Amino acid sequence: MTFFEKIGSLLGTKALRNSKSSASTQSGADDQAWMFPAPTTKIEHASSRSTISPVTSARNSQPDVSKTKWPFGDESVPRNRLSPEVELHTDSPAQVSNHAGTPTLFQSEVFFDTPHRDPLKLNPLKAAFNMILAFGLIGALIAGYAIGLQVFDLGITSIGLYGTILLSEYFVQVVCAISNRVDVNRIATRLIPRNVDSTECEKGVMGTSSCLMNPGSEVSIAVVGYREDEQAWRHCLRSLQTQKLAPKCIIGVVDGNEEPDLSMAEAFVGEFKAYNAPLIDLPILLSDLHRETYFNNVAQDTRSRIVKFWHYLAGKGRPGHAAALSLARQAVVDQVAEWNGRWNIEKLKAVCFSQPHGHKRTAMFTAFAMSMYAVRTRDAIFTTDSDTLVQDNALDEMLALLRSAPEIGGVTADVKIWNRAEGLLTRLCAARYWFAFNIERACQSMWRCVGCLSGPMSMYRTSDLETILGPWNLQTFGNKPTTFGDDRHLTNQLLAHGLKTRYTHRTWCDSESPTTFVRWVAQQTRWSKSFFREAFWFPASFAYQSPWMLVEMTIQTLYPFILVATAFHLIFDASDENKWRALIWLVTMFGIALFKCLVALFICWDPWLLLFACYGFIYFFGLLPSKIWALFTMNQTGWGTSARSSAERKRGQSFLQRSFHVGHLVVWYSAIFVGVGFLLYKLLDSALFFLIAVAAVLASIFLYWDPDWVATPKRKLTGWFNKREPDAESSAVLESSLPEKPMPAHTSAKAKRHLVNISAESVDSKITPAVSTRGSRETIDVPPRAFTLL
Structure with a gap:
């Protein structure tokens, strides 16, 4: 009997999610193990040791999870328990133990x-080809740009190696995007019931049940937000x-x-009246517990x-990674089980x-x-943001x-802008x-x-x-927990x-x-941080995925630096070889x-x-x-x-906060406008054109200008001339199709100050729970079955 079979016979379950094959195929899956520790794990009696204590002092008065009935499944589902006399621990110096008794x-x-x-098997030939392709492409692009290699000479201008690769990439993207549309439509058409017209289902004119492609499936929705x-x-x-x-x-x-968060x-x-x-106030973060x-x-x-x-490079974890990961997962499972019970x-x-x-x-976790x-x-979890309107299909x-295929781990869909009519x-x-x-994403999907x-x-x-949650x-990154870029890293975990x-x-x-331009710059900066951070993490994904992913990643990573080098070379080039070269390049790009x-x-x-x-x-300027x-x-x-509430926006930003977001733009504008002045001086032979650098000062004032300063005079002027603000373009989700808007259950924000204590026996949808408040004698309105964990 193999090691894993011994573990399975003792604990009554499997060590890995995909362990249907023999134990020999599991020897290289240490970094992917979830259910149990790595093969170096031992099981022995050590009830006196305990290093996992996820139940904080705020919950010391709560009953032990070992005395709580496990709510997962009915009695017909086999449930395996660890014996209270055993403990899981590794050979590492760190001591480990079961969580809260008998989970x-x-x-x-x-x-x-x-x-x-x-x-999952690594193909050495495919991995080697991807690595050679990556370094070869990077080396060719840098060398071609350095020596000024011209692939196509068009007389007044030329197309270099990088430009040729960009044009070729776009051609492939368009072809693959159209092919993906055809493929996705084919998959949907095959699943639509044969007695229902597919075009009618797309328009939403048929009954809901007759058009469903996945009747009886289970999908939950996760939506998180912060002061939206x-x-x-x-x-x-x-x-x-x-x-x-x-x-x-x-x-x-x-x-x-806190009180400002209560409105959400x-x-x-x-x-959801x-x-x-209910509203449940959790005392700890599950992500911190993990x-x-x-x-x-x-x-x-x-x-x-x-x-x-x-x-x-191989995507492997540190020694003891799988065992610690399994214990962390079990701690989260036990805590959720306690709250669920x-x-x-x-x-x-x-x-x-x-x-x-x-x-x-932390909220998504x-x-x-x-x-x-x-x-x-059972089937899937759908995620969305707190400012998003989702189509009904x-x-x-x-x-x-x-x-549509067993190897698909995640999908995404089109994202549009509902407030697109608010400005340019x-x-x-x-x-x-x-x-x-x-x-771009349609091509990648193909x-x-x-x-x-x-x-x-x-x-x-x-x-x-x-599998990837832990x-x-x-x-x-940089010995600090990462916060932004959660969607990109989730995707990278799937690909890896x-x-x-x-x-x-x-x-x-x-x-x-x-x-506003400043807010857009802050958003794009945050997204760019996650892009570059994930680019450093990405080698683990290259070995298993198509070479196209590597080609796109290389081009997107190098593009900003090549564009900056090209721009500064054109405006600061003192040679008289072609004075109008910068203008020709600009027209070509347009x-x-x-x-x-x-x-x-x-x-x-x-x-x-066409505005694109x-x-x-x-x-270029943002x-x-x-x-x-x-x-x-x-x-x-x-x-x-992400904080978009009116109260948050009224706070504004200090000078240092604003400088952190736009200070680099001030430096950029100064360099660009000085270069434009030098270019015009070279073309028109007049030093007065250096005054164009003053535009950098005006642009900097614009970056630090607060739009709220002029909001009140603008409203007054609008009122004087009896003008009306233009209505925002209607969203794709029509207001008429939304449910009737109910009134909030709480009457005031003061309700959060009163901690509501409800006994576990009263949590029944058919029974109105008895409510007792602490710290106040006032009578407050509590939403149905709303409670706070004490």
Whole structure:
């Protein structure tokens, strides 16, 4: 009998999610093990030792989880328990123990739909080819640019090696994007019932049940937010209630439990009043519990730098990684089981959690853990943002694509801008979004390697999400936990496990775009940080994925630096070889962008896409310098642009805060405008053109100018002339199709100050619980079954 068979016979379950093959195929899966420790794990009696203590002092008065009935499944489902006399620990110096007595081992294969897959194997030839391709492409691009290699000589201008590669890339992108549309439509058409016209289903004119492609499937929705604008938050929640494929549970997590955060929680309870949705205030962060348990029990890292680098390339963890990861997972499972046993979360159709403020990733971790271990969502988990309006066919369409092949671990869909009519900036962002999703991600989808499953609209197979949840939460950069870029790293974790990712155009969501230039720059800087950070982490994914992913990643990484070098060379070049060279280059770039717009019109007739030809202006003066700045500030963390409530916006920014966001633009504008002045001096032979550098000062004033300073005079002027502000363009999710807006259940924000204590026996949907308040004699209105964990 092998080691794993001994473990299985003792504990009654399997060590790995894909351990259907012989034990010999599992020897290289140490870094992917979830259910149990690595083969070096021993089991022995050590009841006196205990280093995992996830139950904090705030919950010391709560009953022991070992005395709580395990709520996972009915009595017919086999449940295996660890004996109270045994303890799991590794050979590492760190001592480990069971969590809170006798925990139940959560059997993923029992509750989650786990497709059968062949064991993941590394193809040495494919890995070697990808590495040679990467370094060869980088070397060719740098060498070609350095020597000024001209591939096509057009007389007045020429196209170098990098320009040739860019044009070729776009041609491949268009062909693959169109092919992906055909493939996705074929998958959906095959699943639509034969007695129903597919075009009628797309228009939504048929009954819900007759058009479903995945009847009986289980999908839960996870939506998180932090001090979101209340109107946008309510519209988001109401759009989630219109799904044709009814979700098993809608889980909202508010990243904060202070008084300013209460409005989001109140709005959730009010919008889901028909669902009898409760509000649960969690005293701890599940993500912190997971991290602390892991680092308290992982072995000391004694590897040399060479070995660390090799393991980094191969995607392997440190010694004892699998054992500590298994214990951290078990700690989270036990804690969720305790809360589920007390509050019956698994029976809820909608629930809102508030928790101590951390960041977006901590809120998402809570939502994922509750979806998997409390609600036990069988098929998939859908994620969206707090400002997003989701189409009613989103769950059904995305699940159809997710289940079209067993190797697909996640899918994403189109993202549009619902406030695109508010200004030129939002129009340009809307055009950029169309190209990013309908060309770039659609092309990646054809190669089964979408590089980023977008946060506003993505879906993950539950069994795969459980596999990557732990490593995703443990990610660090520069010895600091990472916060932003959660969607990109989730995608990279899937790709690094050899799974595929896809994109569908058949459904979409409407998200908000920043309406001010400074806020847009802050958003793009945050996204650029996550891009560069994940680019350093990406080698683990190259070995298992298509070479196209590597080609795109290389081009996107080098593009900003080559563009900066080209721009400075053109404006500061003192030679008289061709004075109009910079102008010719500018016209050529505009012509290429216009050609892309015409191709887009052929795919999707939307005249507003022609604005993309002007997107290069804000890219050059906003996004390009922000990418360079992001590369040097990747260690700076935070929610970035995520706090959008009116109270948060009224706070404004200090001079130092604003300087951190736009200071690099001031330096960039100074250099560019001085260079433009030098270029005009060279063309027109007049030193007065150096005065154009004054434009850099005016641009800097614009960056520091607060729009609220002129808001009041503008409103007065509008009132004098009896003018009306233009209405924002209507969202793709029509207001008339949303459920009737209910009133909030709480009467005031003061309700949060009163801690509500409800006994566990009273948590029954048919019984109105007895409520007792502490610290006040006032009578307050409590939403149905709303409670706070004490």
